[in-house]
Amino acid sequence: MIEINGLAKKFPVESPKKLSEQERKDPRLRGRHFHSVKDVSFHCEEGQVLGLLGPNGAGKTTTLRILSTALKPDKGEVSINGHNVLSDPTIARRKIGFLSSSTGLYGRLTGRENITYVGKLHGLGDSEVASRIADMADLLDMHSFLDRRAENFSSGMKQKVSIARAVIHQPELVILDEPTTGLDIMATSTVMAFIRRLKEKGTPVIFSTHHLDEVQELCDRVSVINVGETVFDGTLAQFSSLSDGRMHDSFLKTLNQTSDEEVSNVVNL
Numbered sequence: 094m095i096e097i098n099g100l101a102k103k104f105p106v107e108s109p110k111k112l113s114e115q116e117r118k119d120p121r122l123r124g125r126h127f128h129s130v131k132d133v134s135f136h137c138e139e140g141q142v143l144g145l146l147g148p149n150g151a152g153k154t155t156t157l158r159i160l161s162t163a164l165k166p167d168k169g170e171v172s173i174n175g176h177n178v179l180s181d182p183t184i185a186r187r188k189i190g191f192l193s194s195s196t197g198l199y200g201r202l203t204g205r206e207n208i209t210y211v212g213k214l215h216g217l218g219d220s221e222v223a224s225r226i227a228d229m230a231d232l233l234d235m236h237s238f239l240d241r242r243a244e245n246f247s248s249g250m251k252q253k254v255s256i257a258r259a260v261i262h263q264p265e266l267v268i269l270d271e272p273t274t275g276l277d278i279m280a281t282s283t284v285m286a287f288i289r290r291l292k293e294k295g296t297p298v299i300f301s302t303h304h305l306d307e308v309q310e311l312c313d314r315v316s317v318i319n320v321g322e323t324v325f326d327g328t329l330a331q332f333s334s335l336s337d338g339r340m341h342d343s344f345l346k347t348l349n350q351t352s353d354e355e356v357s358n359v360v361n362l
């Protein structure tokens with residue numbers, strides 16, 4: 094079980110001129126700081142998949158980077174199966190598999206070598222790494238390119254190898270930042286099937302996405318962030334019933350209720 098409570102993270106702004114026009118108008122810009130995440134809370138239990146939704150710039154990536162311990166929050170708590178992630182990041186890194194949208198592969202290494210390198214960093218032996226890669230090559234359909242250099246990989250190939258690399262140590266929790274962005278239909282369905290497989294094995298998965306069809310197909314829970322705050326956290330059924338099963342309308346409703354200051358009606362259903 095992973096529990097996130099009251100996360101907040103602000104970044105210093107060197108010069109407001111470097112911000113986008115939208116960010117300059119954003120209420121999260123206060124003085125010399127941009128409060129990207131102001132108050133985010135959700136939880137996910139064993140065998141559950143949680144979909145993290147929110148408009149561009151809402152604070153999803155910042156939240157996921159905090160969960161993965163890549164960023165330290167200013168406030169809030171994160172615990173995985175009772176372990177405080179923030180006070181013990183080394184243990185946390187062993188427990189978590191994180192697919193970041195920004196970490197690239199080593200182009201001069203093959204797909205297999207990229208995965209093996211991270212497996213070794215986690216202390217796995219040669220035969221363990223080899224057998225896990227063989228399993229994942231089946232599940233993620235990687236056989237045709239696994240032994241090619243990563244520098245010429247397509248987006249789908251890169252993403253599959255990155256996912257395999259993120260979970261080579263068989264983490265207790267998997268966090269995926271927009272795992273299907275930029276992928277074609279075939280690669281998307283392979284990645285979706287892989288997430289389903291993790292769920293069947295009991296591993297909780299948290300993933301951010303802009304695709305509501307993926308949420309409908311895979312998720313047990315939904316959490317929506319808007320302007321740095323959790324505006325909905327509940328089951329898929331509760332999310333869907335906000336608008337009689339119309340997912341897009343449910344999503345828009347959670348965002349509009351924020352501006353109507355009716356957040357309390359939808360949070361913690």
Ligand SMILES: Nc1ncnc2c1ncn2[C@@H]1O[C@H](COP(=O)(O)OP(=O)(O)OP(=O)(O)O)[C@@H](O)[C@H]1O
Binds near residue numbers: 150154
């Ligand atoms: N290191 C940083 N310094 C300053 N501002 C930052 C930093 N990281 C993120 N931000 C800002 O915080 C806000 C939230 O960013 P974040 O990447 O978490 O959003 P997101 O919900 O993942 O968006 P998207 O759906 O577009 O990926 C954005 O306005 C972003 O520019």
